[in-house]
């Protein structure tokens with residue numbers, strides 16, 4: 001814990017991160033973009049397609065993971081540009097000021113992300129996590145509750161990674177072992193001892209993955225239960241076979257049980273071409289805490305409101321886990337709400353303690369932030385930002 | 389534009405691990421401009437390697453003799469075998485002076501997606517050596533990657549009927565870390581703290 005008592009009188013008041021300068025080079029629509037900010041909030045407005053989300057994406061890429069679009073590194077370089085790209089920022093946080101940079105080279109298979117901290121190459125993304133965290137809400141997440149469980153697992157995985165940096169590596173290894181086992185089952189006649197070995201790895205990593213997700217859901221649920229909010233509170237739980245096994249007994253027994261299940265399922269999994277049991281089938285269940293209604297059963301408006309409160313809960317959870325309130329990135333989040341809810345949205349977002357970044361095509365909807373934010377109107381030229 | 393022969397040299401150099409096109413051009417220039425000091429000795433060294441170096445038929449090490457110096461050395465502890473993925477890993481152990489027994493180089497790890505199967509690795513030879521009288525312990529020193537761990541598990545099952553003690557390097561290896569890059573002290577510690585593998 002790096003919480004600084006002087007700055008953090010309560011659990012929700014961890015010192016927040018803020019960007020002071022952002023520089024983009026050959027990033028999506030931007031050739032060379034630079035922005036300096038001082039306020040607790042930054043508003044990005046301008047017509048659709050002008051590149052507001054690109055700026056938020058660049059910020060999200062300064063934290064571990066693939067950013068708010070989940071993009072491949074090669075897809076980020078400016079079209080008709082040299083191929084490589086970079087995003088850099090001066091970041092203020094509880095540890096002081098740091099300069100973070102991420103980017104990829106122009107080479108064809110430039111699939112490895114380059115990370116720099118204070119001008120020195122850093123070994124991995126975890127170096128970023130010490131200096132900056134971000135939580136975001138984008139229009140792509142509007143269907144989080146109704147679409148497949150995949151997105152919801154990814155959502156939890158990202159939160160789990162904030163307190164358990166090894167989590168993402170374990171999910172990748174689990175999936176890799178699962179694919180290998182399935183490949184052997186499909187072609188048939190595989191060495192049973194090879195399958196044993198893969199299933200042992202799947203069980204060990206799968207149970208660890210499920211445990212970290214359960215912990216993330218538990219913390220998120222806690223964070224959703226408190227705080228003053230005008231939005232419906234969510235209750236969060238992760239459900240699935242491995243979660244049930246973990247609830248029933250110690251992790252080692254869950255591992256043995258998953259291993260036995262996988263061994264018993266070989267014929268069936270091979271025939272079906274899918275793995276029936278494992279944490280890749282788990283789901284994050286979100287309900288309205290007051291009414292008990294499943295989030296997916298709510299109207300579009302109700303879902304959006306629940307999503308906002310879940311996002312705020314995630315920000316509180318991250319702040320508690322790492323002692324630093326994350327940046328909050330809200331992409332077109334105000335559009336669904338009436339003026340009263342919009343006021344609440346911005347007030348509550350600012351109260352979380354991290355710098356708030358808000359984008360919206362309709363500047364009028366962002367008016368509650370005027371006087372509290374650096375205001376950036378993006379023109380069609382993209383590169384030319386006018387701060388007003 | 390360099391002459392075709394020079395271009396071919398640059399291309400060959402650029403295919404070496406750790407050398408990109410730019411460093412390959414620098415290396416080629418360096419060689420060409422110093423025929424006596426650099427080019428001839430390199431040519432001789434390459435020819436020597438081609439003529440004399442072979443793979444040890446017992447352990448898979450690369451050496452001037454077959455069996456290799458390690459397999460011939462009577463001072464080596466004949467009760468213990470250390471299984472590594474690649475010759476580079478064997479050399480890392482030797483640099484660290486961490487292991488007094490002999491080695492067995494697998495030649496890779498199992499990978500269903502890359503099409504590396506048990507028969508593609510030096511596993512039959514390992515079982516044979518592990519079954520030899522006097523051998524009491526096999527240390528599995530595959531990398532801490534998923535494929536490295538899976539392979540270790542698999543080998544533990546294959547080795548079970550031989551009755552030898554099968555151990556695994558202590559944890560603490562970075563995931564995805566390769567033995568070759570670990571510093572000598574880390575390697576010695578991982579070896580000293582090795583423990584029986586759970587099957």
Ligand SMILES: [Zn+2]
Pocket residue numbers: 444445446447448449455456457458459
């Ligand atoms: Zn040898």
